[in-house]
Amino acid sequence: MEYRKLGRTDMEASVYCLGTMLFNLAKTHGDSLKQLDMAVDHGINFIDVAEMYPVNPLTAETAGDSERVIGEWLQNSGKRNDVIIATKISGAGYINVRNGAPISRATITEAVESSLKRLKTDYIDIYQLHWPNRGSFHFRKYWEFDASDQIKAEIVDNTLEILQTLQECVDAGKIRHIGLSNDSAWGTMQFLNIAEAHGLPRVVTMQNEYSLINRLYDTDMAELSHNEDVGLITYSPLAAGLLTGKYSGDVTPAGSRRSQNDNLGGRMTTASRDACDAYVAVAQKHGIDPVHMALTFCVERPFMASVIIGASNLAQLEHLLKGVDLRLSTECNANILEVFRKYPQPM
DSSP: OOEEEOTTSSOEEESEEEEOTTOOTTTTHHHHHHHHHHHHHTTOOEEEOOTTOOOSSOOTTTTTHHHHHHHHHHHHHOOGGGSEEEEEEOOTTOTTTGGGOOSOHHHHHHHHHHHHHHHTOSOEEEEEESSOTTOOSTTTGGGSOOOTTOOHHHHHHHHHHHHHHHHHHHHTTSEEEEEEESOOHHHHHHHHHHHHHHTOOOEEEEEOBOBTTBOGGGTHHHHHHHHHTOEEEEBOTTGGGGGGTTTTTTOOOTTSGGGTSTTTTTTOOHHHHHHHHHHHHHHHHTTOOHHHHHHHHHHTSTTEEEEEEOOSSHHHHHHHHTTTTOOOOHHHHHHHHHHHHHSSSOO
16 A cells, blocks of 8 residues: 655555545444454555535434444544544535534534544544535536635635634644645635745645546646645545446446436536446456556546545445556556547536
């Protein structure tokens, strides 16, 4: 397992991060604990969660369960100092957590204490803002995204309040570092500039979606990552399963994510199915499992800090881990580029 330094910190995280958004106390409790054991046994030292998890479905009753599962594992395993824990505070509009209140001094203070309690730990290694208060073009909102109603002065004031509150959490030993999620190059630079001007915590990571069929990060954000030392922690590197090939022919396997969410969060389109079929063909040409090719492509991107892998069950995680040492050939990357030129943003 390869490890990479996160931002300008002394933390070295595995290039694969265990995603836990499917960890559910009522439905997957025992399996989830075994997934944590398996991941750590394979060298993964990075675990990502959020206060709103689990998903499928997202409910007020289950919010926080994923953190509770991790907390139980941390308590029973005694491995708190062996892993990096990243969690997230929900933001404006998500009604199941604090009735959709935006991120502020009050909500951060409450959310940090609640996460620490559920995680059964004294500190959080990376505390992330799940999405910005001003809105985001992520989650397929880029088709109609409009920033013209934003008021910069209000955004700057809110950013300063957030950073000052996070500084208080750092000073109290409750969090070590901060990260962003579902944000833009402009938004990230506001955090970086304000932090530098006021001596406040510096963003170390960005968690945005990235995969063979969602490469929005390749331009502005990639440049920011390089010059500002803010690496990407990518979620959905398999595009919610599209890149595995299991939906080829527009089928819906029983028990799959698509059986619960028909368009896979806006990812399932005619163009995306065609693109994924083309990428699966590239993998087959080179004798590679399509899952492993898609994940390795992400790992090898120059701005990548870590790639989140999530599994519905233990067997699925075991399969994902079989590809951690794969490297793509020059010819394989050339064939991937050919498909990318044909389907640059198919969803």
